[in-house]
Amino acid sequence: MRSLLTGNEAVAEGALAAGCNFYAGYPITPSSEIMHIMAERLPRRGGVFYQAEDEIAAINAIIGASWAGAKAMTATSGPGFSLMQEGIGYAVMTETPLVIVDVMRAGPATGQATKPAQGDVMQARWGRHGDQVVPVLAPSTPQECFDMTVRAFAIAEELRTPVIVLSDEFIGHGREVVEIPGRVEVPSRRRPRGRGEPPFDSPDPRVAPPMPPLGEGYYVLVTGSTHDAYGYRDTRGFETHYRLVRRLWDKIWLNMDKLFDYEERNAEEADVGFVAFGSTARSVVKAVEILEARGVRAGYVRLKTLWPLDLRPIRRLAEAARAIIVPELGMGQLILDVERAVRGETRVVGYNKVGGGEPIYPSELARFALEVLGRA
Amino acid sequence: MERLEIMIAGRGGQGILLAGYLLGLTLIKHGYYVVQSESYSAETRGGDSRSELIVLKEQGEADYMRVRRADIAVFMYGEQLRKYSDKVRNDALVIVDSTFIKPEELREGWRSILIPFSRIAEEQAGTIRVANIVMLGALARITGLYTLDELKETIQRNVKPGWIELNLRAAELGYKVAEEHGA
Numbered sequence: 001m002r003s004l005l006t007g008n009e010a011v012a013e014g015a016l017a018a019g020c021n022f023y024a025g026y027p028i029t030p031s032s033e034i035m036h037i038m039a040e041r042l043p044r045r046g047g048v049f050y051q052a053e054d055e056i057a058a059i060n061a062i063i064g065a066s067w068a069g070a071k072a073m074t075a076t077s078g079p080g081f082s083l084m085q086e087g088i089g090y091a092v093m094t095e096t097p098l099v100i101v102d103v104m105r106a107g108p109a110t111g112q113a114t115k116p117a118q119g120d121v122m123q124a125r126w127g128r129h130g131d132q133v134v135p136v137l138a139p140s141t142p143q144e145c146f147d148m149t150v151r152a153f154a155i156a157e158e159l160r161t162p163v164i165v166l167s168d169e170f171i172g173h174g175r176e177v178v179e180i181p182g183r184v185e186v187p188s189r190r191r192p193r194g195r196g197e198p199p200f201d202s203p204d205p206r207v208a209p210p211m212p213p214l215g216e217g218y219y220v221l222v223t224g225s226t227h228d229a230y231g232y233r234d235t236r237g238f239e240t241h242y243r244l245v246r247r248l249w250d251k252i253w254l255n256m257d258k259l260f261d262y263e264e265r266n267a268e269e270a271d272v273g274f275v276a277f278g279s280t281a282r283s284v285v286k287a288v289e290i291l292e293a294r295g296v297r298a299g300y301v302r303l304k305t306l307w308p309l310d311l312r313p314i315r316r317l318a319e320a321a322r323a324i325i326v327p328e329l330g331m332g333q334l335i336l337d338v339e340r341a342v343r344g345e346t347r348v349v350g351y352n353k354v355g356g357g358e359p360i361y362p363s364e365l366a367r368f369a370l371e372v373l374g375r376a
Numbered sequence: 377m378e379r380l381e382i383m384i385a386g387r388g389g390q391g392i393l394l395a396g397y398l399l400g401l402t403l404i405k406h407g408y409y410v411v412q413s414e415s416y417s418a419e420t421r422g423g424d425s426r427s428e429l430i431v432l433k434e435q436g437e438a439d440y441m442r443v444r445r446a447d448i449a450v451f452m453y454g455e456q457l458r459k460y461s462d463k464v465r466n467d468a469l470v471i472v473d474s475t476f477i478k479p480e481e482l483r484e485g486w487r488s489i490l491i492p493f494s495r496i497a498e499e500q501a502g503t504i505r506v507a508n509i510v511m512l513g514a515l516a517r518i519t520g521l522y523t524l525d526e527l528k529e530t531i532q533r534n535v536k537p538g539w540i541e542l543n544l545r546a547a548e549l550g551y552k553v554a555e556e557h558g559a
Contacts, residue, residue: 002404004397004400004401004404004410004412114415114416170413170441170442171441173413173414173415174411174412174413174414174441175397175400175410175411175412175413175414176410176411176412176441177404177409177410177411177435279441282439282440282441283439283440285439285440286439286440289439357415359440359441359442361440361444362439362440363444
């Protein structure tokens with residue numbers, strides 16, 4: 001079916017298509033439309049919608065619902081996302097499948113509620129304390145909002161992990177043609193084969209342990225404290241803790257080939273390369289066309305997964321390019337990864353702009369690239 | 377036409393966002409690929425309201441989501457005309473609601489068409505609330521980007537049941553008045 005949807009509408013459609021049957025949230029611009037749609041549609045399909053008293057309650061409600069067997073999600077923006085961090089950490093430790101959508105707006109604090117930004121990259125990755133990794137997907141179009149929300153549910157179910165979809169106000173409120181497939185397949189988490197199979201250990205770290213749903217007769221202890229294969233707390237020993245956090249870490253990092261996704265153009269022959277994600281990547285596509293029309297060899301790497309991040313495509317881009325430009329709607333966070341990838345061998349420059357709903361225009365990016373190349 | 381940029385602007389409460397949405401759906405029906413974005417202020421009434429559409433033949437050309445310099449601009453209120461004139465091409469087709477906008481406010485070079493959408497809505501359709509649909513009817517005639525029938529089909533499928541009849545009449549009124557304006 002062909003529709004004209006905003007990114008937020010496409011997220012909600014994606015969640016419904018993926019079988020989401022529990023939503024808890026607290027309204028916040030520019031994410032609220034996701035909540036409105038879930039409020040209207042979920043109860044009609046036998047699902048549960050819960051408007052929580054705040055984002056802390058919302059994240060904890062979806063954790064509980066997920067343990068009861070639901071495909072659960074929430075959506076928010078920067079300030080609410082901050083409040084959810086402790087719960088997300090708990091979900092990592094308890095291996096709880098969740099989908100969390102952050103539609104980024106200009107911050108810090110209440111900032112500019114209706115204006116886009118890309119300043120939550122580091123919060124999405126590192127907002128929790130302790131050793132933890134959470135996959136972060138970054139859509140550039142409403143179509144990708146649909147596809148990546150479906151994918152987020154699939155990853156969450158398969159790896160028993162929270163997954164973050166990092167959208168922004170431009171995409172969230174931008175409408176575009178979205179093709180909704182007739183049927184969407186999303187795997188469901190595996191249940192233990194019997195009572196003996198441990199719910200918190202796996203012989204292969206790349207494979208998540210089975211998840212016993214609460215309320216169906218399994219005896220299971222769920223705790224945010226360090227625990228052994230059967231969920232018993234061990235808040236003192238080295239072995240139990242190291243074994244657990246190592247496995248949780250490896251569960252994501254060793255699945256890099258499954259989780260990491262990107263798109264590139266002229267990556268191996270560009271004089272000037274761009275690395276971007278989300279709405280900004282759309283301006284990059286146009287900027288590269290403008291530069292090509294002026295005879296400049298330009299290329300880009302567009303990151304569709306922000307975490308875990310495979311640095312190799314960025315390195316390849318850097319090998320040919322004389323300079324790499326990292327445009328961000330913010331003061332610069334992704335640029336740190338690019339610098340890490342390039343290791344000082346190619347010049348890396350940020351193009352940073354945020355506030356008032358001002359986009360990074362393709363023409364200004366092209367102009368900046370010419371300046372950087374010393375041809376302006 | 378490779379890439380056509382359309383901007384509709386007015387004040388909150390004039391149905392700008394709905395008009396942009398219905399226009400987008402109608403253009404898709406006609407076979408175009410459409411990217412649309414909206415911006416509005418926190419107030420539901422008053423404040424700024426703006427809908428921007430990029431109209432393309434194919435998806436492959438869809439890159440940047442926002443209007444850079446509009447080829448076609450519709451201003452439903454004077455304040456937004458003054459505010460967003462710089463986002464309009466010097467030779468753009470500019471359609472304004474002359475109920476609220478005086479001819480001297482329009483820039484030279486623009487191909488301007490002045491139609492009192494709000495007054496027509498109020499006097500002939502019975503409520504100012506359908507001025508946005510009168511405008512869409514006129515836009516069909518003026519631009520030829522879509523037909524009146526395509527617009528009416530969009531209205532039938534996407535407008536709340538209680539408003540369909542009234543909106544269909546408003547669309548016809550707009551089309552007719554544009555004809556009378558020689559468009």
